[in-house]
Amino acid sequence: MNNALQQTIESLAKEKGIEADVIITAIEDAVLTASRKYYKSDENLRTKFNPDSGQVELFAVRQIVEEVTDPAAEISLAEARELYGEEAEPGMEIEFPKPTDVLGRIAAQTAKQVIFQKVREAERENVFGEFSQRVGEVINGLVKRFESGDIVVEVGRVEALLPRREQSRAENYTTGDRVRAVIKDVNKNTKGPQIILSRTDPVLLIKLFEQEVPEIYDGTVVIRGAVREAGDRAKVAVASREREVDPVGACVGMKGTRVQAIIRELRGEKIDIVEWSDDPTTFVTNGISPARVQRVSVVDEAGRVIEVVVEDRQLSLAIGKKGQNVRLAAKLTGWKIDIKSEEEKRREVEAQFDDLGAEPAPLSVPGLDEEMVEKLNAAGIETVERMVSASASELSEVLGLSEGAAEALRQGAEAATMAAGGAVGSGTTEAVPQEGIDPLPGSAIEPPPLSAIAAPESANETADAEMTASDSKEAGTPTDAGGHDESVSDASGDPGDEAAPESSEPSREGD
Incomplete structure (x- = not known):
């Protein structure tokens, strides 16, 4: 091949990221187009690139026939045998060389345009094929x-x-x-x-975790869901395939080093990392982090409606700025979340009895003896309704019992109340389907079979045992003293997340 032309073709192929054969084909097509414009004949023209001479050769192609009907495209058998001997047979094609050095400047300009167009098309196709796979x-x-x-x-x-x-x-x-x-x-x-x-896109958050957390990359820890309101807050649900591996702690890293790298990449976007659970009450409790939940109960399993009760002082934190926290929790868990304060729940129960024309029920609950009733009355808890609205920690302090025993008594009181008056629904926060987190082939987001995930010893494990309260405070990290979910924010610690509701009945809608 002519060295100059060979170098030009190879250089262009390397620059555009395409094969040299594509450029050669483009040159042949360009010369053919220019030749047809110059000769303006009905001949069947064909071009070939000669690698030895480095030239594009032009031919007029004619087919051998018994009787010629189109002189521009056919040649008689007798004439063909005169030229090529007895080897010529009907149906064969004969190529007659034609000069290309007469094409001129206009034809050369046409050829140049055709070459650029063909190369550009090949380059675009190559780019599309590469990036559509990525x-x-x-x-x-x-x-x-x-x-x-x-x-x-x-x-x-x-x-x-x-x-x-x-x-x-x-x-x-x-x-x-x-x-x-x-x-x-x-x-x-x-x-x-x-x-x-x-x-x-939530996929960006997932991919960043895969890059920063080796346990996610190797499949030990699996991301079961991720939702974002970009620039403000994100929630990620993780699960472990191995019992001894804490999924939240693995994602947070020593003193938050792993998740802080992701927060910096996302320009300070706060990230709540929660442990996934197949139990909806546990998952919703984790998902509402950083707020601490008192009680969770399924209101309508078919409609996927769940009720969450939090302390009065935790209500604005649970709802979040403009409903952001509860909205993200609803997206992450796939449940409609009806969030209430303890005071609101107490008023609701009292309203149920008022509607029924019933007097508040005295403290008659299985498991309560006279001494316990006296202690409750002394603390201002004189009715079953007031006992239902109390928190487990409050009952535990009054009765001198463990929180588990106190919660069992409170649930007994609630069962008695529900039997007497039934449940009254209220506004819910709609769970919006997650966007952009369809499982990717080979990605760590692909959920494992439930049987493959070890049941955690606790519904909410501390994300990092070595992350002290002072460390969390410096990092702007809400920390749950009760061993609840890990919530990580940027160093600014945006106080707006605890914005008070605009009215006495805070909105719980997702927007």
């Missing part, structure tokens, strides 16, 4: 320019798009900044393949 993968790029709020990101030799809707509101970029994002989609359009990136 959907769900985290990539690094540089901010190249801005287009109407969208960010054009340079990823290697190609450009990707980070649309405004896929950007976190907590992030701002300038030209040249590094961007780490997940490939969300690859589309074909008239300008070529369009690679869509995302910084808000």
